[in-house]
Amino acid sequence: MQITRQPPVKTTLKPSNHPYLSGPWTPVHEEVDVDELEIIEGEIPADIDGIYLRNTENPVHQPLGRHHPFDGDAMVHQVSISGGKASYRNRFVRTHCFTQEQIAGEALWGGLMDPPALSKRPGFGAHGSLKDTGSTDIIVHAGTALATLYQCGEAWQIDPVSLENLGKASWGPIDGISAHPKVDEDTGELMFFNYSKHAPYMHYGVVDRAGMLVHYAPIPLSGPRLPHDMAITKNWSILNDMPLFWDEELLKRDIHAARIHDGIPTRFALIPRHGQPEDIRWFEASPTYVLHWTNAWEDGDEVVLEGYYQDKPMPDPIKEAGEYSHMMAYVDEHSFQSRLHRWRFNLKTGATTEERLCDRIVEFGMINPDYLMRKNRYIWSTTTRPGWFLFNGYVRHDTQTGTEQVFQLPDGVYASESPMVPRKGAASEDDGYLVTFLIDENSGTSELAILDASDVTKGPICRARLPHKISSGVHSTWVEHSQLQADADFKRRSLAA
Template sequence: MTEQTAEATPFWLTENFAPVHEEVTATDLKVTGTIPSALSGRLLRNGANPQSGWSDHWFLGNGMLHGVEIRDGKANWYRNRYVKTPFFLKPDADVMESLGDMNMSTANTNVIHHAGKIMALEEGHWPFVVDDQLETVGPNNYAGKLTGPMTAHPKTCAATGEMLAFAYSMMEPYLTYYRISASGELLQVEPITVGAGTMIHDFNITRNNVVFMDLPALWNLEGIADSGLPIVWDESYGARLGVMPRNGSDKDVTWYEINPCYVFHPLNAYEDGNKIILDVCRMEDAMKPGSEAPPMLYRWVIDQDKGTVSETQLDDRVVDFPRVCDTVVGLKNRYGYAAAFAPNLPVAAGLIKYDLDSSSSSYHDLKGGQGSEAVFVKDPAGSSEDDGWVLSYVYRPETNQSDVVIVDSRHFDQEPVATIHLPVRVPAGFHGNWVPDGY
C-alpha cells in the first residue's frame, strides 16, 4: 500500500467515494411515494470498494455489488456484497501484476445479466457469476472458450438476444472480438488488427455491425507516474472507428479516421440506410497530464458510401453514463438518459432525458443529492419507447445515507413517483442494471 498523508488522499477515498466495509442485509425498506407494481426485479450497481481502504487509482479497488429487490409495490431488501474473486481472497495481491491470471479479477465495473446468469465484470479478466442474492458463484470462461479477458461493456442485441463483446490487451492480439449466442455459447473469437495496445473501454453495435473505437490512450508503463494507470495519451497514434459485420472477420473491418478524442461510454448506435449514427460522450483527451477534459454528448455519422465521418456536438453540459431502453440497443432510438455531472466530481447533480428527434431535453434535479447511472426500466404494458421508469442510487449528504429514486420517464422533470430509503451509504461507483425476475 502506498504511504500517503491525509492532505494527499485522492478523491476516490474521501466523502461518498470512500469504501464501506460491512456487508449489510436490510429488509422491509421504508418507501416514500408508490412503487409501480410493474417493477419486479433487482436494481444492481457495481463499484470499486478497496477492502484495504486504499487503492492507487479509482479503477483498481475490489468490486462491491449493491442491490435492491422490488416486487409487488414493495422494496423487499437491500444488500451489498463484495465479489469474492481470488483477487479479493488475496488482500496483498496487486491487480496490475495479475493481468495474466484471468481469475484475479477485481470484478468492479459493471453487473449484467445474460443467458440466465448475473455477471460482475471488469475489463482485464474473466466475468464472475453471482446469484440473485449477490453471493459469488465463480468465474465464467464460457466452457473454456474464453481464454483471455472480456470487456465490462458487452452489448445484448435487442433483436436477437446475442451478446457481443471484445477484449483489449497490452500484447498482441491487441483487440479481440467475441460473439455469444442468446443461450450463452461463445460462438466467435476474432482477433482484430490495430496498431498498438490501447485502452478500449466500450464499443458500439448496430443491427448488422459492430463499431470499434481505436483511440490514442495507449498502454505504457510510464503513465503510472502521472495517472496511476499504465496508460499515456499520444495523439500521434491517431483516432479511428472500425466497422465490421457482426459475424465478420478482421479482413472485413473498414476503418474511418476521426479527430483525436476519447470515449468511455456511447449512448447508442444504429443504421440509417448506408450511414451509421453513433451518439457518444466524447472527451478531448483522457489520462493526459494537466488536462481535465469533460465528457459531452456528440454525434458521429459514418457515411459508408463516402468513407467519411461527420462530428456534431449535441449538448454543452457535462454528461456521462448514458443509457437507452434495452429494447432499442443497436436500433433507432428517440430517447436517451444520462447523468449530468456535478462540478469537478463524477457524480450526478441531476439526470437528463434527451429527445434526440426533437433536439430537446428534460432535467430531473436531484436537489442536493449525488446520483449515479440512470437505469431505464421499460413498463411491460407500455407501447412507446419511453414508457417506463428511470432508477438511480442517490446519496444524501445531510443524512450520510442513500436512496433509490424511481422517476416516471414520461414526467421526467417532476418529483420521483417513489423513493426507497436505505439504512446505509452506497458509495459513488460505476455501472449497474435492472435484472428482472425470470432473467
C-alpha cells in the same frame, strides 16, 4: 424492515481523508439482506417488475500505495422490485484476488497509479499487474449477472436474484474481457472485446445464449490501445482505436502513462457480428476519446453511433487537489469535457460525418432498452459535480427536437448510474422510470429512488430507505423478472434436449 446480516469480511482499511475513500466514496463492508424496504415518500409503481444491480468500487484492505477510485473491490448492490414492493441485498464479488487477500489478511496488489513492482503477486489485465476486481461494469446475460473489470479480467458470474457468487465464466479467453460487453436479447448473444500489450492487441468475441464461446477473432492494431466500450447493431459490432493510449517509450520501462498522440485520428472498426479481420470496415473520425456509447443502429447505407465525445481527453491537473491533482482531473467530466455526439459511417462511400448533439457536459447515459440497436429519440444522461466523479443530476435529451429536461439534486446528495425502465404497457419511448440509489451526505443515509423518465424535472416520485449508507459506484443495469424467467426456461429446455 427485517435485516439479515452475513458474516463479516476481513478488512484492514483505515479511516482516510483521501477524496475517494471518504464522504460519498466511504466503503461499506457489511453484507445484508432486507426483505422489504421502508418507503419514505411516494409509492413504488406497480407497473415495474425487475431487478436493479449496481457495481461498486469498494476497497477492503489498506492500499499498498496510492489509491485510485478504480482500484476498489467489487460490491454489488441489488434491489428487486415487484408488486409495488422492494427488497435489498448486497454482496462482495468473490474474485480470485478478493479471496486471496481475505486469506492473506492484507492487500496483495498495487493500484492503477502504482508501479507494477509494488504488487506482491503477478497481476491481471492489459496493465499486467492489477488486481482483477470485477468492479467496473455489470450486465445480465442468459440469466447470469457478469461483473467485469475495465482493463480486461475474468468475467465474474453472480446469480442476479440471490447474489450468490458462481465463479468465473468458463468461456473467458486468456486475455480476459473488457468492461462493457453488449447483449442482444433477441438472439441471446453476448458480444465482447479485450485488449493487451501483445500483438494483435485486440480481440473480439461472441458468446451464445447457452454460454458457449462461438466466435473469437483478432482485431489487428498497430500497438497497445486503451478502448473502454463497444456498440452493436443488428449486423455490426463497433470497436475503436483512439489516439489516447500509453506512451510507447515509457511503456518500455513498464510505466503506464496514457497521453494523447497528436496527428492520429480516431478509427472505428465495424466488423460483422461473426466476421473475420478481412471483413472489417475501418472509418476515420476526428481525434478524441470516448468512455461510453449510448446506442448504435443501421440507417440505409449508414451505421449511426452515439456517445460522449471528449473535447480534452488529456485534461489539465486540478491544482487545488494537491497530490491528487492528476487523478482528480482524469475522473472529472468537467476536466475532460464529455458531450453527447453522433457519428455516421457510410458503408458505400467509406465517409464519416459527425455532429454535436448537446453542448452540456454529461456522461453515463441510458436509453430505453427496447430501442437498443434501433433509432432512439431519448437519452438520459447524468451530470456531475465539477472536479469530482459524483453524479448530481440528470438530463433528458430529446435528439429529435434538441430540447432538454434537467433535474439537479440538492447539494450533498449524489446519484448512481440509472437505467431507464419501460413501464408495463408503455405508450411511448419515454414512458417509464429511472431507477437509482441516492447517497445523502447531509444525513449520512442512502435511498432507493425512482424518477419519472418522461419528466425528470419532478425529481424522485418514490424514495425508500436503505439499511446503510452505501459507497458511490460505477455502472448498473436493470433486468426484467420476465427476462430471467425466459432465460431459465431456455436452460431447462437445453438440458432436456
